[in-house]
Structure formats: structure tokens, C-alpha cells
Amino acid sequence: MCLAIPAKIISLSGAEAIVEINGIRRTANVGMVKDPQPGEYVLLHAGFAIQKWTEAQADEYASILSEMEGLGGVEER
Amino acid sequence: MSLQQAVSEIQALSARIGRTVQFMEVCGTHTMAVFRSGLRALLPPGVRLLSGPGCPVCVTPNQYVDQAIAIARQPGTLVTTFGDMMRVPGTECSLERARAAGAAVRIVYSPLDALKLAEQNPGTRVVFLGVGFETTAPAIGWTIQDAARRGILNYSALCAHKTMPQAMAALAASGELRVDGFICPGHVSIVTGTGIYEFLARDYKTPCVVAGFEAADIAQSMAMLLHQIAEGRSAVEIQYTRAVTPEGNPAAQAVIADVFEPSDENWRGIGVIPGSGLAVRAKYAQHDASKLFATVPVPPSREPAGCRCGEILRGVCTPSECPLFRKLCTPATPVGACMVSSEGTCSAYYRYAAEEKQ
Amino acid sequence: MTNQDLILLGHGGGGVLTHRLIAECIAPALKNPILEQMDDAACFPAPGRNLVFTTDSFVVDPVFFPGGDIGTLAACGTLNDLAMQGAKPFYLTLGLILEEGFPVADLKRVIRSLADAAHSIGVQVVAGDTKVVERGKGGGIYINTSGLGVRSPRTSVHVANAKPGDAVIVTGTIGDHGMAVMSRRQGLEFETALESDVAVLWPMVEPLLKALGPALHVLRDPTRGGVTAALCDIAEAATCGVRIRQRAVPVTPAVKGACGLLGLDPLNVANEGKAVVVCAPEAAEQALEILRRTPLGKNAVRIGTVTDRHPGAVVLETEIGGERRLAMPAGEELPRIC
Numbered sequence: 001m002c003l004a005i006p007a008k009i010i011s012l013s014g015a016e017a018i019v020e021i022n023g024i025r026r027t028a029n030v031g032m033v034k035d036p037q038p039g040e041y042v043l044l045h046a047g048f049a050i051q052k053w054t055e056a057q058a059d060e061y062a063s064i065l066s067e068m069e070g071l072g073g074v075e076e077r
Numbered sequence: 078m079s080l081q082q083a084v085s086e087i088q089a090l091s092a093r094i095g096r097t098v099q100f101m102e103v104c105g106t107h108t109m110a111v112f113r114s115g116l117r118a119l120l121p122p123g124v125r126l127l128s129g130p131g132c133p134v135c136v137t138p139n140q141y142v143d144q145a146i147a148i149a150r151q152p153g154t155l156v157t158t159f160g161d162m163m164r165v166p167g168t169e170c171s172l173e174r175a176r177a178a179g180a181a182v183r184i185v186y187s188p189l190d191a192l193k194l195a196e197q198n199p200g201t202r203v204v205f206l207g208v209g210f211e212t213t214a215p216a217i218g219w220t221i222q223d224a225a226r227r228g229i230l231n232y233s234a235l236c237a238h239k240t241m242p243q244a245m246a247a248l249a250a251s252g253e254l255r256v257d258g259f260i261c262p263g264h265v266s267i268v269t270g271t272g273i274y275e276f277l278a279r280d281y282k283t284p285c286v287v288a289g290f291e292a293a294d295i296a297q298s299m300a301m302l303l304h305q306i307a308e309g310r311s312a313v314e315i316q317y318t319r320a321v322t323p324e325g326n327p328a329a330q331a332v333i334a335d336v337f338e339p340s341d342e343n344w345r346g347i348g349v350i351p352g353s354g355l356a357v358r359a360k361y362a363q364h365d366a367s368k369l370f371a372t373v374p375v376p377p378s379r380e381p382a383g384c385r386c387g388e389i390l391r392g393v394c395t396p397s398e399c400p401l402f403r404k405l406c407t408p409a410t411p412v413g414a415c416m417v418s419s420e421g422t423c424s425a426y427y428r429y430a431a432e433e434k435q
Numbered sequence: 436m437t438n439q440d441l442i443l444l445g446h447g448g449g450g451v452l453t454h455r456l457i458a459e460c461i462a463p464a465l466k467n468p469i470l471e472q473m474d475d476a477a478c479f480p481a482p483g484r485n486l487v488f489t490t491d492s493f494v495v496d497p498v499f500f501p502g503g504d505i506g507t508l509a510a511c512g513t514l515n516d517l518a519m520q521g522a523k524p525f526y527l528t529l530g531l532i533l534e535e536g537f538p539v540a541d542l543k544r545v546i547r548s549l550a551d552a553a554h555s556i557g558v559q560v561v562a563g564d565t566k567v568v569e570r571g572k573g574g575g576i577y578i579n580t581s582g583l584g585v586r587s588p589r590t591s592v593h594v595a596n597a598k599p600g601d602a603v604i605v606t607g608t609i610g611d612h613g614m615a616v617m618s619r620r621q622g623l624e625f626e627t628a629l630e631s632d633v634a635v636l637w638p639m640v641e642p643l644l645k646a647l648g649p650a651l652h653v654l655r656d657p658t659r660g661g662v663t664a665a666l667c668d669i670a671e672a673a674t675c676g677v678r679i680r681q682r683a684v685p686v687t688p689a690v691k692g693a694c695g696l697l698g699l700d701p702l703n704v705a706n707e708g709k710a711v712v713v714c715a716p717e718a719a720e721q722a723l724e725i726l727r728r729t730p731l732g733k734n735a736v737r738i739g740t741v742t743d744r745h746p747g748a749v750v751l752e753t754e755i756g757g758e759r760r761l762a763m764p765a766g767e768e769l770p771r772i773c
Binding site: 002003004027029031032033034043045046047048050051053057060061064065 | 104106159186187188189190209210212213215216219262264265267268291293294319320326328329332
């Protein structure tokens with residue numbers, strides 16, 4: 001029903017932000033989250049941030065992913 | 078709680094309850110997450126997962142697709158859409174087929190991209206296909222507000238947004254099937270908050286847990302549902318605490334309230350459910366494609382004969398019981414919408430069930 | 436012709452304009468004695484007894500993408516199809532269909548990319564043709580290339596050769612090409628350091644063929660439909676099952692991020708500089724060692740095994756220890772929200 005993934009705010013101008021997911025950058029709308037700041041994490045759906053994550057929540061997500069991760073993700077050799 | 082802990086808790090609780098329980102994952106993205114993680118293989122036989130009407134593609138009726146195609150064939154228009162809608166079969170054909178025959182259709186990632194296309198092409202009427210639930214509606218709502226604010230009159234949306242609670246109630250009340258618990262949509266709840274499910278736990282005595290989308294989240298949510306059943310209670314609980322709050326996202330709710338009003342919405346296979354949709358308010362009529370293109374003739378719509386997507390969406394029939402399944406209806410040649418969407422029940426069963434048979 | 440010129444309908448007419456277009460924009464980058472005969476067909480002695488011949492067409496949108504362009508793709512696509520049959524490539528032909536108004540500067544750039552890729556392994560473009568279509572009838576430029584190669588009679592890497600117990604190897608990270616191209620498609624744009632992996636595979640494949648000989652059972656380049664489509668072809672042709680471990684499949688963080696953004700599965704996304712290698716189990720370590728000594732194969736890794744279970748089906752053992760079947764993708768992967 002709704003794919004949403006965490007993205008990190010890189011820069012802001014009004015309701016528009018540049019956000020980053022694993023090195024992928026894209027413009028996104030952050031008009032619907034309270035007081036967005038660069039460095040914070042938001043949940044991105046169809047180009048819109050629908051939620052803002054605290055640092056703790058972002059860490060929890062990271063730990064869940066790493067628990068399953070081991071996806072043979074290859075850093076550049 | 079880790080995935081392994083959740084799975085062992087599920088097994089222990091299932092044994093203690095001693096009867097088969099059926100949980101409905103209402104959200105298509107949950108169906109997808111369960112299918113892609115292969116979680117079913119870790120569940121005890123006493124815990125079954127049903128896929129509900131939670132994938133916006135599956136519940137969109139033919140009439141909407143037919144109207145989108147009719148608009149795309151109008152000179153000077155460009156219909157923009159999420160990829161999900163491209164292969165949904167209309168009465169005559171899909172948007173993908175209509176594009177091949179010359180209709181102007183383009184896939185975009187976000188309605189913001191559609192609005193940008195409208196700005197860049199003032200001579201073209203850009204129409205965005207607004208499908209999706211409470212998670213997606215604010216995005217389209219925002220672009221309608223922005224277009225009105227900045228006078229981008231060649232941007233409009235053809236909206237068929239649906240809301241969850243009434244559909245869940247219709248399923249719980251229908252008595253057609255036994256839903257022992259709802260795995261509630263995590264991202265819808267980010268926007269709406271969790272109050273919208275209270276009446277299900279209170280009036281229908283159905284346990285509800287709002288779940289995240291990793292396999293560990295879903296497994297933990299099922300353990301929480303089993304706890305409620307084992308303790309004989311029904312409540313709305315949040316497993317996805319890293320994202321969902323009881324009150325939801327007030328700014329997003331405000332956008333929905335400003336742009337849309339509740340409407341009776343037609344769900345494929347279920348029919349019209351009162352108050353289960355969102356219609357664009359009159360004040361934004363100049364950005365409401367259903368008004369702007371009201372005079373565009375749409376051929377009479379009918380659902381494909383023999384297709385049982387409706388009953389599958391209600392969980393009362395599995396894909397293998399549909400006469401078209403795997404014969405006429407395959408992922409490459411979808412007849413019903415549940416086969417089109419990669420999250421649809423039928424496309425998941427087509428791929429997954431092939432494994433069970435061996 | 437200056438770089439500001441555009442392709443005109445006249446350039447497709449076969450007269451003076453066509454000859455000037457070929458002489459100034461196409462031939463210089465492809466220079467070789469056979470092409471310079473400038474006759475209606477290329478004449479040359481057969482380069483060997485066991486000839487391998489293939490053709491491919493290229494319509495990529497956009498024409499220029501991070502890491503390459505339609506010219507690189509048009510050379511690599513056909514040369515790699517020859518390499519996947521264990522054939523050393525010798526000659527290419529080049530069919531161009533240009534849209535009226537296509538910038539000459541872009542044409543020169545595309546032909547330069549194609550020439551660089553072909554000449555990197557000593558392959559010559561020996562025949563060609565250029566046609567022009569009216570504006571609005573084409574995507575700017577379409578290219579067809581045919582390739583001729585020679586294979587040793589002892590080599591057989593046919594897709595049906597896979598045997599139960601065989602090792603399944605991919606020669607590097609997957610999904611790079613598809614996501615790099617998609618990042619530039621209108622309506623989906625996203626900034627990324629991601630680049631297409633488009634590359635000529637022969638230098639990576641040649642040492643493998645020499646060292647493994649008959650122990651090398653299958654070579655397959657997972658282009659459209661990605662690794663999933665390649666494995667489905669192998670399982671079906673060899674009527675065996677294939678089991679792969681999700682944890683072993685190499686995906687860069689950037690491709691994972693892009694696929695997460697658009698709701699796609701990296702296993703279904705196109706690659707243009709990778710191969711799926713299936714070999715006898717006892718040769719697996721040696722194959723990995725040889726591959727990792729080549730620049731294109733440095734991230735080669737074993738991802739699974741051919742099996743006699745569930746013949747014809749490919750099964751993914753998921754990260755959490757579950758299972759799911761990998762079905763042949765239905766069509767082009769469409770970005771989705773749900």
C-alpha cells in the first residue's frame with residue numbers, strides 16, 4: 001500500500017529538501033513534518049516526507065537491518 | 078525483539094492457543110514483505126496469513142482505468158501515474174496497452190514530478206492518477222494545493238483514494254471469513270494515527286497491531302496478536318513504535334481535510350463501501366480531473382468474466398480456486414488486478430504456491 | 436560539418452550528404468582496411484572454422500547515461516553475446532537509424548564510444564548503414580550491431596549444460612546498469628554516484644575458458660530481466676533447479692538505496708558488464724580465483740548451486756532463512772509506491 005524508506009536530509013530550502021538514501025540523492029517535500037533539520041532522518045513516500053525520525057528511531061531501524069543484513073553488500077574493493 | 082525470538086514466541090503461543098488462527102495483513106506492502114522475506118516458511122501451521130484489500134492497484138475498479146485511458150486519448154493531455162497502475166487491466170485494455178496505441182501516458186515517481194511537467198509544458202493538460210490510501214493522499218493533496226496557490230491551471234488529479242477503517246469494518250462484519258486479528262498498515266497509521274482502528278477492537282472484538290515492514294516487525298506483530306488472543310483481550314497496539322504515534326501526523330491530516338472530503342468509494346470485488354474514499358472538495362474543482370474531464374465519454378465498464386479477484390480480496394477464496402488462475406491469468410497476461418500488482422495476492426500465490434506444490 | 440549541425444532527412448538519401456556524414460562523422464573513428472574498401476559489403480577471409488554470429492538492437496533512453504552511452508552499449512551488448520558463447524570476437528557491423536534533428540556532435544560522441552569499446556579488444560567495424568527518419572518518429576538514435584566471432588570446437592557453454600551440484604557465480608555487483616539508466620529517466624531523476632557497469636567481457640572470459648575447459652558449463656550475461664531472468668533460462672533449459680542465497684548476492688549500497696526508493700528488486704535489474712558463470716563444483720574455487728584477478732571480475736562471488744530439486748524453478752533462500760521462488764520477470768520493472 002505504501003512503500004516508504006528512511007532518508008537523510010542533506011539541505012533545505014523552504015518546503016523542498018535534498019535527501020539521501022545510501023548515496024542516492026533526490027529532491028523531496030518536507031512540508032508535512034515538524035521543523036525539519038539537515039542531518040535528520042525522514043520517512044520518504046512518493047517524494048514526500050511523512051514522518052521524522054529521532055536519532056534513536058533511526059538507530060533501531062539500522063539495527064534491524066543489520067541483524068538481517070549480511071546481504072553480501074559489497075563495499076567497493 | 079529479534080526475528081528469531083519473535084518466531085519462537087509465535088510457535089509457543091500457537092501451541093498454547095491450540096486452534097488455527099487467521100491474521101489478515103491489510104496492507105499490500107505487508108503482503109509483499111511477507112512474500113519477499115519468505116516469512117511463511119517459518120510460521121507454524123496453526124498461524125495463517127490472509128492478504129486483505131490493501132493494495133491500491135487491486136482495489137481500483139475497471140471504471141477508473143477506463144476513464145484514465147479515455148482522458149489519455151484526449152488531444153493535448155498527458156496522463157502521469159505511479160508504475161503500479163500501468164498494467165492494471167481496464168475493460169478494454171491497460172494504460173500500458175493504450176500508450177502503445179498512442180495515448181500520452183508517463184510513469185513518474187512522485188506527483189511532484191507531474192506538477193513539474195505541468196509547469197514545464199503550459200500547453201499540455203497534465204493529469205495525475207491519484208490512487209493510494211491515507212499515506213499517499215496527502216502527497217496528491219499537497220500538489221493540488223500548490224497548483225491552486227501558484228495558478229498552475231493545467232495540472233489536475235483524477236483521484237480514487239481510499240481509506241482503510243471502513244473497508245476493514247466491512248470485512249470484519251461480513252462474517253464471510255474469520256479474522257482473528259488485523260496486522261494494521263504501518264505507513265497509513267503514521268499519517269492517521271491509531272485511533273481509526275479502536276472501533277474494530279471495541280465493537281468487533283478483533284485484536285489489532287500496527288506493524289512495520291521488516292520481517293522482524295511482522296513476526297513481532299503476530300506474536301503480539303497471539304498474546305492478545307491467549308489473554309482473551311482485543312486492543313489496538315503499536316509494534317512499529319519507531320514510526321507510528323497514536324495521534325499521527327497532524328500536518329498531513331490537515332492537507333487531507335483541506336483538499337478532500339469523505340466519499341462512498343467503489344472497491345473492486347467488494348462494491349461500494351460508504352465513507353471509504355476521498356473526493357476532491359468543490360473549492361479545488363479546477364484541479365479535479367473527474368470534473369474537468371466529466372464530458373469525456375467512457376465506454377461501459379465491466380469486470381472480466383470468471384475473475385474472482387473480489388472474493389480473493391475479501392479473503393474468502395484463494396487464487397487456486399479461481400478458474401482463470403495460472404491458465405488465462407498469469408503475471409505476463411494478467412486478467413484480474415490481483416495478478417497485476419507484484420503485491421497482489423494472486424501474483425504472490427502464482428510464484429509462491431508453485432513452491433508448495435512440489 | 437560543424438558540431439552545431441543537425442541530422443537532416445537528406446543525410447539518409449544516399450547522395451552527397453550521406454557520403455559527407457559517413458566521411459566526417461562515422462568512418463574516422465572506425466578506420467580499418469576492410470571498412471575502407473567502402474563497398475556494399477565487407478570481404479575478408481574466414482577468421483576460423485567454428486564461427487559464432489549474433490545481432491542486437493539498442494534503443495536505450497536516455498542516450499547518454501552515467502558510465503556510458505548507446506554507443507558503448509551497442510558494442511558491448513553484441514560483443515558480450517559472442518563472449519557468452521565462448522567466442523573470441525572479430526568483426527562488427529553497424530546499422531544506424533537517426534532521427535531528423537539529432538545533433539551531429541552527439542552522433543560523433545556515440546560513434547567514438549562504440550569504436551573505443553570495439554577497438555579495446557581489436558574488433559573492427561567492417562560494414563554499416565545509415566538511415567534517417569522524420570522528426571518525431573524516433574528516439575533520436577537507434578543502433579543495430581551484428582557480431583562475428585570464432586570459438587574453439589572443444590568449447591560448449593550452452594545454457595542447457597548446467598548439472599546438479601554445479602556452482603553458480605556472479606562476476607560482480609548486480610543492478611548497476613539498470614539503476615544508472617533509470618536515474619536519468621525523466622520523471623524519476625535522482626542524483627547518484629551510480630554508474631552503468633557496461634563493459635567488454637571478453638578479457639574476463641578468455642582466461643576462464645582456457646583454464647577450466649569442459650568444467651565451465653554455462654556463461655550468461657544477465658542483461659534485461661537481470662540475474663533472475665538469466666537463472667530462470669538456465670533452470671528451464673537444463674531442467675534443473677537453482678538455489679541461491681540472498682546473503683551472498685553482491686549489491687552496492689547505492690543500488691539497494693535506488694531500488695528501495697522505487698520499490699524494485701536488484702535481482703531483476705539489468706546488468707551490462709557482468710556474467711553468470713556455472714561450472715563443475717570442483718572448479719569453483721579456481722574459477723573465482725581467475726575471475727578475481729581480472730578488473731571486471733574483482734567482486735566475483737559464488738551465490739548458489741544447481742540442484743535436482745524443483746527442476747525448472749529458481750528458489751531464493753532469503754536473509755531470514757525463509758524461501759521464495761524467483762519467477763521470470765513479466766516485463767520491464769516499473770517503479771511503484773505499493
